[in-house]
Amino acid sequence: MAKRVGMEVALAVAEAVGQCNIDMAAVYPITPQSHIGEHLSDLVADGKIDAEFVTVESEHSAISAIIGASGTGARVYTATSSQGLMLMHEILPIASAMRLPLVMGIANRAVSGPLNILNDHSDIMPQRDCGWISLFVENGQEAIDLSIQSFKIAEHKDVNLPICVNIDGFQLTHMVEPVEFPDQELVNKFLPPRESFATLHPSKPVTMGAFAMSDYFTEILKAKNEALKSSKKIILEVWEEWAKMFGRTYKPVETYKADDAELLVLTMGSMGETAEMAIDELQAQGASVGLVKLRLWRPFPFAEIKEVLMKAKRVLVTDRAVSFGGPGGPVCGEVKAALYNESHKPVIYSSIIGLGGRDVTVADFTGMINRVIKGEANVDTYEFWGVRE
């Protein structure tokens, strides 16, 4: 049994990545990600991991550098946040088109403007369609587990796609939480060295990132889409293996006291644990409410989300980002799309909450839920919960 320790989550993520036998990390510091990069540089300098740590001059170079390294067959990692992720944006779809298994930690933070360094999901949402696998964690232990699993998922021969682990900035990255690290020998067994199907090596020349005009472009994009969609099978296999080896289970869509609930609340990321407390409180008062937590953002788990949500009469989707001029929060838009063709589907309400680090409390959840229960929430639009007007 692994020992439980108290550790800042950002450091724990770096420790977990350090357990994965990486060959190279390239990181540019940005709040609230910086401690991940700093601690990785410590691990390298202390000789605890045998890897290159490159102090690149920008995030654009960080992602480009690990593309180069990954192209040679190396196991690579980077981490970023907010504007750093936005600066990487140009490169993200290229990494997935090249089918390179990059692993990236994202300390989710609001995007400018106005400039803000605190948590929400507006940095990852614009990256939604870049062809990356995208996972969300709720606490420090999940951040460790998913960071390790990510290498196995990304590098699987049937996947070969980049992957990002979303870790709410400050709310998670800067919390000291009780965590346990998996035994190193078991990690080695779980995660053998990377076997790449094509690498940059003079003995067997390949071209990565080749030009493609209208004659092949659509086929290549469809192939990428198929790869991303079918990665779910591998993700499920990896989670099953993880559960067997380490005893902790993961699912694309998780539930909390959701059985037979008439109203389901949906969260993504660290808000889930706060919402659990609100569900406890409301169930004790006799309300028929439950919680659904989305872990797998891409590929979107259509079947799993339908299975869970179709049992409810009403669903309240919370979003930590705004899709300006769109149908509501980005998560809500996906949920609505998933259920659209179903008959007898639940009524869906949309609430945008916790932007730019605004605290999300148990009272916020009970307040939002009670508004839906009392019929006061407007189903025709979405609301910015708690906004001053």
Next chain:
Amino acid sequence: MSKKVFSRPRSLKEAVFHYCPGCGHSIAHRLVAEVIDELDIRSRVIGIPPAGCAVLAYNYFDVDMIEAQHGRGPATATGIKRARPDSIVFSYQGDGDLAAIGIAESLHAANRGENITVIFINNACYGMTGGQMAPTTMLQQRTTTTPSGRNNILDGYPVKVSEIFSRLPGVTYLERVTVNSPAGVNKTKKAIKKAFRCQIDGLGFSLIEILSPCPTNWKLSPVDSCKWIDDVMSKEFPLGVFKDNTGAGKKTGEAAP
């Protein structure tokens, strides 16, 4: 009746600086504000704060300010100056902003000879994010991403912005100064004034590199930080005028008509 001989520059707001004790930003801010007052250009000045410790500079300067994204100050300054040639535009940047993530924008604005002024604060690390290695970090200097000290094989060499930029024909005036002593502060003020004068006279790109103490991230006292600039930093980054073409008058176009 006593005479008032010292007061807050009109171009500085009644705000308390958030900077750490011993930081050079407060001095540099004050000097820029004094120069704006003395040149009587406050109504024409538009400033650009960076990402970095000086991100909140708009809380202090009582002039128009527009925040640029990390490193993009000189590109934004270019747009302002081209659209409003009567304005006096300065970009205030740290070494992460200017010499790392934004070196392309900085170098190309200089190369085009944009008639703008760049105030460049070199403190040999990324200050705001927690003292990580910057391009300007000394060899062997310990930072939070070079815990064993900067290693030239792994991390390269200190980037000498003044030396590199002074080679560009587009640059008109470029000086490296420091604010670690009263004499240095006076010299810095003169350099800043000359840089703004260069722009007012339409002579082209000016950049003042200021070696600036960072006691918090250097893990030194403010006094020792000033000494470190003398003993270590200014050995790698020698002070002085690297380029002064202000006497040559306005540039003339060389393109074919």
